[in-house]
Amino acid sequence: xxxxxxxxxxxxxxxxxxxxxxxxxxxxxxxxxxxxxxxxxxxxxxxxxxxxxxxxxxxxxxxxxxxxxxxxxxxxxxxxxxxxxxxxxxxxxxxxxxxxxxxxxxxxxxxxxxxxxxxxxxxxxxxxxxxxxxxxxxxxxxxxxxxxxxxxxxxxxxxxxxxxxxxxxxxxxxxxxxxxxxxxxxxxxxxxxxxxxxxxxxxxxxxxxxxxxxxxxxxxxxxxxxxxxxxxxxxxxxxxxxxxxxxxxxxxxxxxxxxxxxxxxxxxxxxxxxxxxxxxxxxxxxxxxxxxxxxxxxxxxxxxxxxxxxxxx
Numbered sequence: 310x311x312x313x314x315x316x317x318x319x320x321x322x323x324x325x326x327x328x329x330x331x332x333x334x335x336x337x338x339x340x341x342x343x344x345x346x347x348x349x350x351x352x353x354x355x356x357x358x359x360x361x362x363x364x365x366x367x368x369x370x371x372x373x374x375x376x377x378x379x380x381x382x383x384x385x386x387x388x389x390x391x392x393x394x395x396x397x398x399x400x401x402x403x404x405x406x407x408x409x410x411x412x413x414x415x416x417x418x419x420x421x422x423x424x425x426x427x428x429x430x431x432x433x434x435x436x437x438x439x440x441x442x443x444x445x446x447x448x449x450x451x452x453x454x455x456x457x458x459x460x461x462x463x464x465x466x467x468x469x470x471x472x473x474x475x476x477x478x479x480x481x482x483x484x485x486x487x488x489x490x491x492x493x494x495x496x497x498x499x500x501x502x503x504x505x506x507x508x509x510x511x512x513x514x515x516x517x518x519x520x521x522x523x524x525x526x527x528x529x530x531x532x533x534x535x536x537x538x539x540x541x542x543x544x545x546x547x548x549x550x551x552x553x554x555x556x557x558x559x560x561x562x563x564x565x566x567x568x569x570x571x572x573x574x575x576x577x578x579x580x581x582x583x584x585x586x587x588x589x590x591x592x593x594x595x596x597x598x599x600x601x602x603x604x605x606x607x608x609x610x611x612x613x614x615x616x617x618x619x620x621x622x
Contacts, residue, residue, distance in 0.1 A: 367482075368461045369469060371543040372560035374407050374423045377463060384461075385423030391498045393452050403457035406484055410466030410517040410580055410603050411552040414503035418603065419514040419522040420467065420486065425500030425554065428454060428491045432511040436488030436519065439475040443492065451492040451505070451512070455481045465545040465552065466580030466603045467517045487519025517603075540622045541583030546576035550606040550613075553578075565622035567593035573617035579604050586620040587612055593620050 370377060374384055384405035388394045394402045407423030420428045429451065433442045443451055456462060456474065462484065464472060474482045475490055483490045494505030494512070505512050506523060514522030542564050548556035559576075561568050569591050570576070579587075580603050589595035595617070598610055607613045 366459060367456065367474065368459075369472060370461060370463050371465070371562060372545050373409065373463055373465055373554050373558050374405060375554055376545065376558045376560050377461075379405060379423075385426075388493075389424040389426075391426060391493065391502075392495055393449055400457070403455055403460060403481075405461040405463065406454055406456050407463040407554075408465070408467050408472065408484070408486070409463075409552055409554070412605060413501050413514065414506070416503055416506065416514045416522040417605070418466075418517055419503075420491070420517055421500075422454070422493070423463070423554065426493055426497050427501075427503050427505065427514050429494055429505050429512050430486075430489040430491060430515040430519070430521065432513075434490050436485070439473070439485050439488040439490065441475060441477055441483055441490040443490075444478060450495050452495060453477065453481070454484045454491045454493065456484055458482070464582075465558075466582060468582040471518060485519075486515055486517070489515060489519045491515050539583045541581040541585045542621055544579055544581035544585060544619060546570060546616065547578045547580070548575050550577045550608070552580055552603070552605060561619060563619075563621045567618055567620045569618045570616060574614055576616045577607055577613050579607065579616070587616050588618045588620065589615045591617050593618050 374386070379386070383401050385402070385407050387398050387402040405423070408428070409421050409423075410418050411421045411425075413419050413421055413427045416427070422428055431441075431443055431451070434440060435442075441453065443453065455477070462472060467486070471487050473485045473488065475485050477483050485491065494508075496504045503514060506514055513524060516522050543560065543562035545558055545560045547553060547558045557572075557575075559571055561570060573591065579600070581600065582602070584599060584601045586593070587598045587600060589597075589612070596615075598612055600610070604610060607616065
C-alpha cells in the first residue's frame, strides 16, 4: 500500500498545481504611456509636456558652462563668433546652452549665451502657446537656439520656471524664455554686439523674464524689488563684474540655510533668481547685505571681493 500510495499522492499534488496555474489570472500589463504632445516644455514647471531634468532628458543646471567644466569647442563655445552652425559644428553646439542675465551694449538686462552673444526674441512668434515663425532664410539670419535630447541648459540669473523648450517644424528643440523662442543674430560676432536690436521693428534682445530688452513696458511701473523678489535657492558668483564668463565663477545652492562660498572674497558680480543675504565672513558672520536678484557690480553695494557666505530663504 505504501509503495503505491506515495506515487498517487504525488500525482494528486501535481494535478492541483496544474489546476491552480490554469485557473489563475495573469497580472494586467501597465497601460502604455501616451506620447508627449508637441509644444513647449516648461522645465521645472507644471506645463511640462516631455521628461524634464533629472529623468534622462534635458538637464537644467544653475551656474555656467565654465563652472560645470564643460569641454572646449562644445555648446555655445562651438560658435563663439556668431554665424550659422551646420553639420558636426551644429551637433556640438546643441550639447549645451547657457542663459545668463547680463549686459550687452545699451541693453541691461539682456540674456547672453555662453559665448557672450546676445539672444533675441521675435514679435511674430507666440509665447501662448509657444511657437516659432522663423524658418528657412529667416532661421539662417536668426539661428534658433536649439538643444539636443539629453542636452544641458545652464542658467545664471534666470528663474527655472521661465526656461522651457518648443518643438520646431524640423523636429529640433528650441529654447524658450517665458514661452518666447530665443535666437542669435548671425551678424553679432563678439561679446556686447547688439546689431539685431530693433531690426524690422520686430526683433529685440530678450530679458531674463522673456520681455523686450531696452523697451519700456507701457502702462506699468518698475516693480518693487523687496515685494517682487522671492527667496533664491541658488546663485552664481562671478570673479568679474557684469556677469563676465571670461573669469572664473562659482555656484552655490541651498534652501533656508547658510552656505559658504568655495572661494571666498573674489566675487565681483552675482546672478541670483531672487533674494538672499550676503555676508563678509564664513558661516554667515560679519557684515551683511540683502540683495533682490542680480547685482552686476558688487562694488556698488560695497561687497566687491568681500562675499564669503550667503543665506538663502
